[in-house]
Amino acid sequence: MQGLYLLLTVLFCTCFGVHRENFRTCDQSSFCKRHRNLPPGNSDYVVQPSTLKLSKTFLTVNVLNTKNNIGFLLHVYGLKDKIFRVKLVEAQPIRHRYEIPIGVTLVAEPDQEELVYNGESDGQLKFSLGDSQMIINTSPLRLDFLINNEPVTSLNAQGLLKFEHTQEKSAEELEKINNLHSSLNSSDSNIDAIKREERPGWFSSRVSSVFSLISQPFRASKEEAEEGADNDAEAENEAEKPAEDDQDEGMWEETFKGFTDSKPNGPVSVGVDVAFPGFRYVYGIPEHADSFALKNTQSTDPYRMYNLDVFEYELYNPMALYGHIPFMVAHNEKHTVGVFFHNAAEGWIDIRSNMADKSVFSNLADFVTGNNDVPQTDTHWIFEDGIIDIFVLMGPEPKDVFRQYGSLTGNTPLPPLWAIAYHQCRWNYNDQDDVRTVDLTMDKFDIPFDVLWLDIEHTDGKKYFTWDVTRFDNSVEMLRNLSSKGRKMVTIVDPHLKRDDNYEKYTQARNQGLLVKNKDGNDFDGWCWPGSSSWPDFLEPQVREWWADQFSLDNYKGSAHNLYVWNDMNEPSVFNSPEITFPKDVRHLSGVENREVHNIYGMLVHQATWDGLLKRSNYKERPFVLTRAFFAGSQRSGAVWTGDNMGEWSHLKMTIPMMLSLNLAGIHFSGADIGGFFKNPDSELIARWYQAAVFQPFFRAHAHIDTKRREPYLLPEEHMVVARDAIKKRYSYLPYWYLLFYLSETTGMPPMRSLWMEFPSETSIFERDDEFMTGNAILVKPVTEEGQTSVSVYFPGNNVIWYDIESYEVYQGQQEKTVQAPLSKLPAFQKGGTIIPRKMRGRRSASLTHNDPITLIVCLDKHGKAEGQVYVDDYHSYEYREGAYALSNLVFHNFKLENNIIHKGNGFTTKEWIERIIVAGVHTDPKNIHLVKADHSKTTLSHTYDGQAKVLTIRKPGVNVAEKWIVNLH
Missing domain, CATH: 2.60.40.1760 (glycosyl hydrolase (family 31))
Incomplete structure (x- = not known):
């Protein structure tokens, strides 16, 4: 049966699109429907000013729901750096409501700052936090937030506040639920029988054409689905009828596609x-x-x-x-x-x-x-x-x-250099010979890469932390061969554990009581890739610690220090459960229900994995973990990709807004599968996708097991060359990417930015999401339509000039221009007034470039000025956090390029030197160019000048990037 189940999985993945009916709508979610049906107007919640209690940094005041006389407490905190925190909780709850612990999403307890009380007048309590103000309107409750007395945010302005207080289940509700159970048992006994067998019934609606060949164990025929839809419609009609105390049929128990959510609270x-x-x-x-x-x-x-x-x-x-x-x-x-x-x-x-x-x-x-x-x-x-x-x-x-x-x-920690280079992946590389062939063939075609990935098929029967020894009989040797070229491997480790008494990880977790429970208190049993599976309860610190220990070389047999990890299916994915995830009434070891904590489960999986890789290196090496599920704070311990996208032009186009949204929300190390995960895209689309991904943070190709092989060297010659050139371009920009990730950790600025983040007052770009900025210097407009050989590019910025990154052709800001974009060209432009570091020497992997020389690309603004930075460290360890790095600030002004050292750690050295300086926007050929070092020694430098392109090339200054120096143009 398991083999048939996995076959059906593959058939679904390759032949069918998303089935919306497997996922709830708001109307099918009773709490969403209740809130959405609230009419705007005066709120039932009022503040009781006489109860106001003040401290230096926060206030507490009572709030009353005048409709049911339930009391609440409103807490408002002033936090450092102009942040208000507003909490509303029940005054006398009958159960503790879940609050996310410090260290999960919040990196620490936020530092508080003085919240100044400015008094009460006309039913308003007025406060200030620096140049920001907050007004609490008391009747009804509303909170207005202002900057210099101009309102920018308001809570409960429409009166839609609704806080459903905890209640005890009444006898009337118990009777309703018992009657509903009786009705379901009499009319849908087949569903009940299947639920007892815990079979993967979700496939019925997804692969109905295949299921016509299979009998009862898989539930929900077309007729049953139609009957369920009728029942849902009847339930919805009932819910729309007015009822006492806002009760509806979904408040204490709810059914979706034959699954019942018990809602004990x-x-x-x-x-x-x-x-x-x-x-x-x-x-x-x-x-x-x-x-x-x-x-x-x-x-x-x-x-x-x-x-x-x-x-x-x-x-x-x-x-x-x-x-x-x-x-x-x-x-x-x-x-x-x-x-x-x-x-x-x-x-x-x-x-x-x-x-x-x-x-x-x-x-x-x-x-x-x-x-x-x-x-x-x-x-x-x-x-x-x-x-x-x-x-x-x-x-x-x-x-x-x-x-x-x-x-x-928290911010995204600086990744090791190799992690922001090119990753080659598919589901799945077949065996060690396949891995060796890909490695050698990439070298043969002069295509650099740093990481090769293995999906679930490398394991012994989908038992993670194991190897299929018939195909990977000497994984340590395989990893050593990759390491000899500076390369790494990533293997997949999903959070579900196969329920197999011969699988050590499962029996350890079971025997130590580390597994998530069902609502009856037994270990939850659901289906995922191995078949019957259970899940560690990552909400518990001791479970995360146990999981982290599994990544030691002793526990993960056949691994090595150059092996890193990919956590997939960690939403978590459960094939035979409602909405293909944990039932909401699944219990965690602390007693909380899944409904209270669902969205942090996947994040805690990759946090524990990250901790395991840290422990493996004795906390010296920077880990790499890729995760599919994430939440606020995930950026501290995982890169993210956008999941099961399609090999279609529309999905290539969608990578831009999806990446912009992730970067805006702190998930800076993120990307989409190059070429798309599903389907067999044509070679033109693959080539254009490589180009678009050059300037997106995470750079990985990936494909489904049933797609045709599409390693870059398998593409037709003209498209292979385009893909290879794109990959090499990525490698040349790694010094700039590395700087952006350093700034990401230290300032919170995203590496990939919408145009308005750099040009915040330019209203015409607020909706634009077909182009983007990489850092503050590179504007990118990828080709996202088949057969397209030109693009319309909007160049933002009043009085700004832009330079094509290859030809240095100049474009003026605040205009839209048609730019030629033949297959070989990625439309990308460097902003005038910026300096970007690049490394132009070709290497097989980023790990081999650590000491390579740097080329500075200086693009002058209209005033002949430019500025930029260079950041260097050892590219792999945490010593940079102890000061072992160099950061320099480069300024071009008055025909002089000056390198000023912002920071150079005691004892830190680097062999990186300046090989070439390219200055675009120079209108005259200088007669002499001199290098002046910190010791005042002076050297004449050779140069060439292209008068048509207005580009000056200064050759071999030969000076160390971490030293002070000046280049004078005369």
Whole structure:
């Protein structure tokens, strides 16, 4: 049966697209439906000012729901760097609601700052935090946040706050549930029987053409599905009927596709509206395969946040994908602000952009007297469980919001150099001979790469931390051969453990009581790649520690120090469960339900894996872990890819907004499978995809097991050359990429940026997501349409000039131009006024380039100036955190290029030197060029000058990059 099951998996993966019916809509999720049906208006929640308690940095005040007389506590904290934190909790809960512990999403307890109380007047409590203000309107409750007295964010302006207090199940509810069970048992006994057998029934709706050949163990025939749809429609009609105390059929128990969610704690959802007055555009809340600027959801489902395994996901759809971050940024020409909702439960977000209803802000006189045509974006945030815990980041500029968010959830640590180079992957390389052949053939065709990957087929029967010895009989030798060329290997380690008494990892976890439980307290048993499986409970520190220990060389037999890890299926994916993941009433060892913590499970998997690789090297070497599932804080311990995309032009185009959204939300080390995971893309698409990915952070090709082999050397000659040139271009820009990741760790700035992050006041680019910036210096407009040989490029920036990165042809800012883009060309442009380091010598891998010389690309602005930085360290260890690095600032001004050392660690040395300086935008050929070193010695340098291109090339200055020096042009 297991073999048939896996065969059907492969058939589904290669022959079918996403089946939306396997995933809930808002109308099929009772808590979402309850909140979404709330009409805007005056809120039932009021503040009781007489209960206000103040400290230097926070306040507490009572809030009353006047509809049911339930009391709540409102806490507001002033945090450093212009951040407000707003928490609303029950005053007298009958159970503890889950709050994410410090160290999971928040890197530490946030530092507090003085919150100044400015008094009460006209039903308002007024506070200030630096130049930011907060006003608490007491009746009804509303919180307004202002920058220099101009409102930028408001909570509960539409009166959609709803906090479902914890309740005991009434006798009436128990009777309803018992009657429902009786009805289900009599009308759908087949479903009940299958659930007892715990078979992988989710395939019935996905591969119905194949299931016509198979009898009962797989459930839900077409007739049963139609009957279920009728039952769902009846339930929805019943839910729409008014009922006492807002009760509906889904509050204490809910059924979806034959699976029943027991909801032992009843209705416990929370929701509130968040308005952004003055803002037409909001961004963020990844992961969705949709535009970068978030869309109105009036005529669609809300954006869903619930980590799910979605095969062949659709584009331009708000449905959930593999990972989620409840962080949204609003931007206009004056301000950038952010909202982070700290909640790990399933969430939905409605968005509506319109002109502001100024009556909402009738008490803010300065705002009311402004222009009546004020844009506003209203959002409605809904979560199934937990508390209201919101961070309001006051900016006011993009760089400020990214720094503020990084201070809360952490920044992306600097990866080892090899990790930002090229990765070659597919499901699966067959055996050691296949690995050797790929390695040798890449060298034969002069295609550099740093990492070769192995998917699930390398294991012994899908038992992770093992090898199939019939195909990988000497993995240590295989790893040693790769290491001799500076290369690494990544193997997949998924979180599900095959339930096999002969599998040591499973028996250890079972015997030590480390496994997630079902609602009855037994080890949860679900289906994934190995068949019957169980899952370690990564919410528990001792379980994460056990998992980390499995990566030691003693425990992971056949591994080596150049082997790194890929965590897939960690949403988690459970083939025979509702929505292909854990049931919501699965229990963790602490007693919390999956519904309370679902979205952090996958993050804790890759955190534990990261910790294991750290321990393996005695905390000296930087790990690399790739994860599919993620949450806020994932950036600290994992790179992310966008999952099971398709080998189609539309999916290539979608990589840009998806990457921009991830980078905005802190997931800086991210990328999409080059060529697409599914299908057999033509060679033109593959070649163009390589080009587009050159300037995206994570650079990996990957493909499904049933796709044709498509290593770059297998492409037709003209496309192979394009792909190879793109890979080599990536390697030449590694010094710039390395600098960007250093800045990512130290400042929170994303390496891949939307245009408005660099040009924040240019309103025409706020919706543009077909081009992007890499750092502050490179503008990229990939070719994303078949047969396209020219592109329309918008060049932003008033008084800015742009240089083609190959020809140095000049383009003026604030205009749209058609640029020729034959197959061999990637349209990319360096901003005038910037200096970029490159390494132009070809190597087989990045690990062999550590001491190679650097070429500086200096592109002058209209005033003949340029500036940039160079960062170097040992490229692999953590010694840079102890100061073992060099950072220099390069400035070109008045025909002089000066290298000033910002930092050079005591005892740190590097052999990297300046081989060449290319200066674009020089209008005269200098007569003499001299190098002046720190000791004042002076050397004449040779040069060439292209008068037509206005490009000066200075040859072999020969000076160390970590020394002070000056190049004078006369």
